[in-house]
Amino acid sequence: MADRAGFANRSPALARRAVTMLLACITLAGAAHIPAFDIDTTCSEFDRFVTYVNRARAGSPDYGYSATDAAILYKVTGDTSYARLAIATVEEQVTAAESSITAAARPDVAFDSYLYVGEMIRDVALTYDWAYDRLTPAQRTRWRAYADQAIYNVWNPSSAVWGSTSFPWSGWSIDNPGNNYHYSFLEATMYWAVASQNQTWMDYVRDNKLPPLISYFQGLPGGGSLEGTGYGTSHKRLFELYGFWKSATGQDLAAQSTHCRKSIDYWRHATVPTLDYFAPIGDQARVSDAPLYDYQRALVVRAILQSPGTPEAGRGMWWLNHISIRQMSSAFNLKDNIYRLPDPEVRSTDLAYYAPVLGDLFARTSWDTNAVWLHMKAGLFEESHAHEDQGSFSIYHNGWQAVTENIHTHSGIQQGTEVHNVIRFVKSDSTVIGQAPSSSRACSLSYQDDGQVLTARADLSNAYANEPNVNTWIRRLVFDRSANVITVRDSFSLVAANARAVWQLNTPTQPVVSGDSVIVGDLVVKSLDAAVQTLLLEWSTVDADEYRSGWKIELSRTDAAMVFNVRIRVTTPSTWVPQAVRPVRRVSSGRGASMPVCHLSVYALNGVRMDGSVAGPAGLRVVRFGAGQGSAARGVVVVR
Numbered sequence: 001m002a003d004r005a006g007f008a009n010r011s012p013a014l015a016r017r018a019v020t021m022l023l024a025c026i027t028l029a030g031a032a033h034i035p036a037f038d039i040d041t042t043c044s045e046f047d048r049f050v051t052y053v054n055r056a057r058a059g060s061p062d063y064g065y066s067a068t069d070a071a072i073l074y075k076v077t078g079d080t081s082y083a084r085l086a087i088a089t090v091e092e093q094v095t096a097a098e099s100s101i102t103a104a105a106r107p108d109v110a111f112d113s114y115l116y117v118g119e120m121i122r123d124v125a126l127t128y129d130w131a132y133d134r135l136t137p138a139q140r141t142r143w144r145a146y147a148d149q150a151i152y153n154v155w156n157p158s159s160a161v162w163g164s165t166s167f168p169w170s171g172w173s174i175d176n177p178g179n180n181y182h183y184s185f186l187e188a189t190m191y192w193a194v195a196s197q198n199q200t201w202m203d204y205v206r207d208n209k210l211p212p213l214i215s216y217f218q219g220l221p222g223g224g225s226l227e228g229t230g231y232g233t234s235h236k237r238l239f240e241l242y243g244f245w246k247s248a249t250g251q252d253l254a255a256q257s258t259h260c261r262k263s264i265d266y267w268r269h270a271t272v273p274t275l276d277y278f279a280p281i282g283d284q285a286r287v288s289d290a291p292l293y294d295y296q297r298a299l300v301v302r303a304i305l306q307s308p309g310t311p312e313a314g315r316g317m318w319w320l321n322h323i324s325i326r327q328m329s330s331a332f333n334l335k336d337n338i339y340r341l342p343d344p345e346v347r348s349t350d351l352a353y354y355a356p357v358l359g360d361l362f363a364r365t366s367w368d369t370n371a372v373w374l375h376m377k378a379g380l381f382e383e384s385h386a387h388e389d390q391g392s393f394s395i396y397h398n399g400w401q402a403v404t405e406n407i408h409t410h411s412g413i414q415q416g417t418e419v420h421n422v423i424r425f426v427k428s429d430s431t432v433i434g435q436a437p438s439s440s441r442a443c444s445l446s447y448q449d450d451g452q453v454l455t456a457r458a459d460l461s462n463a464y465a466n467e468p469n470v471n472t473w474i475r476r477l478v479f480d481r482s483a484n485v486i487t488v489r490d491s492f493s494l495v496a497a498n499a500r501a502v503w504q505l506n507t508p509t510q511p512v513v514s515g516d517s518v519i520v521g522d523l524v525v526k527s528l529d530a531a532v533q534t535l536l537l538e539w540s541t542v543d544a545d546e547y548r549s550g551w552k553i554e555l556s557r558t559d560a561a562m563v564f565n566v567r568i569r570v571t572t573p574s575t576w577v578p579q580a581v582r583p584v585r586r587v588s589s590g591r592g593a594s595m596p597v598c599h600l601s602v603y604a605l606n607g608v609r610m611d612g613s614v615a616g617p618a619g620l621r622v623v624r625f626g627a628g629q630g631s632a633a634r635g636v637v638v639v640r
Helices: 010-028 044-057 067-077 079-103 108-114 116-128 137-155 179-195 197-220 233-249 260-272 292-303 309-324 331-336
Strands: 352-355 362-363 371-379 393-396 400-402 423-427 445-449 453-459 470-482 485-495 499-507 512-514 516-520 523-529 532-538 551-557 563-570 584-589 609-615 621-626 633-639
Touching: 044 067, 044 079, 044 331, 067 079, 067 116, 067 331, 067 532, 079 108, 079 116, 079 137, 108 116, 108 137, 108 179, 116 137, 116 179, 179 197, 179 233, 197 260, 197 453, 233 260, 233 292, 260 292, 260 309, 260 352, 260 362, 362 445, 371 453, 393 485, 400 485, 423 470, 423 485, 470 532, 485 499, 485 621, 499 563, 516 551, 551 563
Parallel strands: none
Antiparallel strands: 352 362, 362 371, 371 393, 393 400, 423 499, 445 453, 445 584, 453 470, 470 485, 485 563, 499 551, 512 516, 516 523, 523 563, 532 551, 532 633, 609 621, 621 633
């Protein structure tokens, strides 16, 4: 396919095939190739969906309305007014594209590296297929030309054309099954291949795109996404495609790996005990602080639909019936919540979950809403939306107690080690040493859990494999559920003359030094080492526009020791009760394709200027500091 310059310049063989397919389409006029969706017309969400589409039919469409919405109701009800609505909506899209092409401009379907090609061509495909006998011959021809060209351009970026104008583009993620863009490209191609019965596209999907997709997700057996939980929500589209492709072709993509059904357990454990937020892993560009939304519900709905009768489906049903999003909050998402889900719910009882390769370990004291919840990360770091958070951990108890500062940012995409609960390594010139992405060198994590005490060991050395000043870093974490105590023990090896280490804990509320400990929220943080300096940073003093709130506790050694030992106690009665749990142990591994990573460009602690000191409480010495030359005081250093 890569040798074609565009549909206007197809080879004679391809032209003959196109004619054959056109005649087949004409012969099969009115015979739908896309099976009807298994809609539950008795559920309340379906009633809301009908009302939502009816507003569009009346000329007042809501935000996000699409031709797919109208096409679904036409297929379900047979009401031709919905067919006319879907046709009019697609005709508007195609006409606008033709106008852009005439003006030698890209049509909207090419916007943002074809990010929206999936939903736009799906609109065309469903309407073309389900309302085929209501289209004029001219419409069929124009719609086919538009959809074929859009899909050709996606997979052939260097030779992409619109009309007679060349429009090459980057080809971002056309060969990366781990990236959210890829699912949009697949959606457009798969839907249109089935709707148009274009054998070229059917063969291309089966022979070129599905084998690497299957192989990729066979390498993520624990579910989840290497993009994190923000962009990883795009798997709702992936799992929807699994269902569509199975119903249209009989090929069960979900059954080719455990990833789809295990993603149910992944998201169940990634959800905090109050069942309204999820672990903010990686970029959180939509909403920084990671509240549950329609997208996460839709993802689990789609995964359950592909995993009927499994234990994961039952546990997923429990999750759906107890999370804060019981029905879709945005009308344009209603079509993702109107399906029959026959599995009965099964209450969650497991207290830990580990996703290999991603390196995400989740643990909790119970499934009560006031339980203590923990997340630790050590795995493969390769995607552009992933963060420099290898070795990080988060703690939740009736709210975030320790968590990445990224949730308090305006952008939600601060990726550097500075904002995560890791050890920050700093060169002698105050340059922060970043963690480097790699497709071949993953960090590793192993853990043991007897039901009361979970012990994890993470080797984070590979995060700094390209950094000569950091030789090794091992983090051990012990979570005693009965005592609500988390002990973090770090050992590392540096080129001492060239680098230093700072232990970090980001918190939503202001920390207060009390004796030999730091009190913050429900946490009591105590260093178990001698010769440790404590620094408290208010993030808004770094950049008030970006960092809207949040604090950070930093510990540094005044001696040459290359260890940190810190005990963190959650000051609340434990919800843990003894259970018969077989000890488990898992070890992560990595694979994938390397991606670029962004870094925080300015950090207030670089080039610190001391500008005075005052007496501190309890015999401590408190040193004020500024963020750079000539700056005002920005925080305090507590020196023991």
